[in-house]
Each structure stands twice: as structure tokens, then as C-alpha cells.
Amino acid sequence: MTSVLIVVTGSDHWTLNDGTLHPTGFWAEELLSPLSVFRDAGIPFTIATPGGVRPTVDETSLAPESTGGAEESARQRAALDAIDDQLAAPVKLEDVSADDYAAIYIPGGHGPMEDLAVSPVLGKLLITMLDAGKVVGSVCHGPAALLSATKPDGEWAFAGRVMSGFTNDEERQAGLADKAPWLLEDRLRAAGADLKVGPAWGPFSVVDGTVVTGQNPQSSTEVAEKIVAQLKK
Template identity: 65%
Template sequence: MPKILFVLTGSDHWTLKDGTKHPTGFWAEELLAPLEVFADAGIDVDFASPQGKTPVVDEGSLAPDAIGEEESVKQREALQALAGRLESPLVLADVDLDTYDAVFVPGGHGPMEDLAVSDDLGRILVTMLDGGKVVSSVCHGPAGLLPATRTDGSWLFAGRNLTAFTDVEEEQAGLADKAPWLLESRLREAGATFSSGEPWAPFVVVDDKLVTGQNPASSTEAAQKVVGLLT
């Protein structure tokens, strides 16, 4: 049976360009929705983070005025059920990649702080994708694609078709003018072939064994595409 490594941010903040720390973490839906898809498919998952730090949920992702009271309660209960596993993730640098068939990187702004500069994640992605395994990510999770360079200095995802949280969505979310950099722009500058759909609507790009989703609403479909590649 396939097994997936979830790489989660270990950061509880994103440092804005004025030096202030914006509270964040991982986005609840981008963890929970894929987990549900993978569980339904009978696929096991492990969690890992930089230095094995306990991941923190972005409270904004659970706000009742954003997702509704019922959904907020449901997601909090689901996170509470996962608390024991989330408290002690694997140390990213020590992960045995032979154990896994895919890697999945959820978003939230946390990855913009730590995964975007994680050499350990970069090494893992190079090993996985060049080894014919599945690399998948959603929303701000593709920030973690940035440090994936091969030994010759080339970027792993140069010329690859992908998507991520767009500059327009960042503007609409109210953080674009405070951000030290924008994810879509950075991915384009690095050499990705970037495409996107309507803001906040589901949009997923599959390029061989690379699966990326644009925003939280894309989480379920992205996970379904991963299942399709693994089964």
C-alpha cells in the first residue's frame, strides 16, 4: 500500500517586510481535506517538519466567520483527534525516503517562512521527483519547491507546469503590500510555467508526477489526483 509523507511548516509566524511577525502556521483545510481523501483510499501518512517542530494551525483558517460555525467546530475536532501525532512529527532531515511513495506539502503562510528556505526539503523533493515518485503541494505549500536544486545548481521545477496561491489572491487577502515577496512571482522568476484559475476557486495542475493546487479550495482535488497517480 502506498505511503505519503506530509511535510508541515514548523513556523508559527511569517516575517513581513517591515519586520513584524504575522501569526500563521498551517492552513487547517489543506491538511484535513487531503488526509480524508488519503484515508478513504487506504493510504497511510506520516508527518514531518523542520527540526521536528510541532506544527501550529493558523487560527485564521478556523475562523467561524470565514468557514462557518459548524465547519469550524468540525475542523477543530479533527485537529484535536490528530493532536498526538502532530505533537511529535518526524525530523525532516532524518526521514527515510525509501518508505514513501509521495510527499504532500500543505500551505498556510508558515511555509513562506521556513519551508521556502529548507535545504532538507529541497533535497527530499529532488530525490523523490527524480526517483519517479509523486511530489504534491497546495496553496502556499509550493513555497517549499523553491529550495529544490540539483547538484548542478539547476532548479528542479524549471519549466514544469504548476500553480500556487496567486498574487491576486494575496492582494485580496490583504497581505500583498506587506509581504517581503509573493509566491506566484517568485515561482515564475525561478522558471516555473505558472497557470491559475479564478481566485479562490478549485484549480489543480498535474505535470507528470507533480501535482499542485492553487488555494484551500483545491486541496481535495489535489489529493484525489495524487491518489490517482498512486493507485
């Protein structure tokens, strides 16, 4: 059966360049919107985290100013409550077999910059799934996780791929660029990504083969829709 593995950051912070810990986690919309798309398409999903830890939602992502208002903020909190059983007991990433899934999706938030970007376990899984022609999707800061996919010869598995991700301009507007130990746009370009971006905070996503990536939270729904389209091929 077609199934999607959703790998969520297990980190509740991002270490800034002065050593302070910036509270973060996963971005609510980037998990919830794709889940809704997958459900509507009848595609089952499994949530996994490093070590099977309960993931932390970035509270900023649930603030009314982030969601577009108090009503949407309350709706997203209720949607998180509805999947609390899965969030409370995610599968251990270390126990995952690529054979069990047709796709992998990684939501953002700054958490992936802390743990998934340097996870050898995730890197190996991504390489296996990519080589098997399975769908790899991610959005916003989630593509930081793809940086973990370094082959034994040192080559990045996604080198040369067209992709998108959170931009330097958006990071500056969000107020963290000057404090960031590294910027996702810079790191993806340096690693060899053919990075494409649209206007700040507007929906933008790209597909390269079985790789689907989006620029920002506003892109999460269309990323999920493009993953579903890939799975239906």
C-alpha cells in the first residue's frame, strides 16, 4: 500500500551563532496542511522522529500573527490535539525501513537545522529512497534535512537537483538571519542544489523527478499535492 513517512524534527531549539538556544521545533502548518492533503487522497502516513521523541511545535507558528488570525490559530491547535496520540508516540527514525514507504515528507520549522541536517540515519534513508525512485518531499526549512544525504564518496545525493527552500531574504525578514549559524539558501546552493525561489512569503514549489520541495509555509499544501500527484503516476 502507498504510504508516506513523515519525518519531524526532534529538536526543541536551534543553536544560534552566539551559543544561545532559540526555542523552535516543527512549524504547525507545514505538518497539518500536508496531513490534510494526504488524508483527502486516502494515503496513510506514519510520523517518525529521531529516537522516537515527542516532537515540539514551534509556538510562533501557532500565534495569530503567523496563522492569519485567532480563528485559524485555534483550528490548528485543535488539529494538533486530534493527532496527539501519534505525536506522543512517533516511530523511531532509527527503526524505519525504506521498503515500507512510497514517499518521505519533511516539514520545516527551524528544528531540522539543528538535528535532521546532520543525521546520518536520515541521510542513509534518503539516499535509499532516492535511489529506489521513491518520492522525497520537503518544505521551508525542511530541505535542511536533505543535507544529511552524503554518499560514502562525499558526494551529496541531491547535487544538481532543482529545489526550493526558505530564502535568505525571508530569514532576514523573520529576524534571525544575523543570528543564524548558517542560512539554508546559502548551504543548499553551496552543496550543489539548483535552487529556485519565488517572491518572499508567496507559494512556490518545484518538482525535479521524484523530488518535491517548497519555499515557505505558504507552499506546504501545494508541495503535498505534488507529492500525491507523483504517487499516482
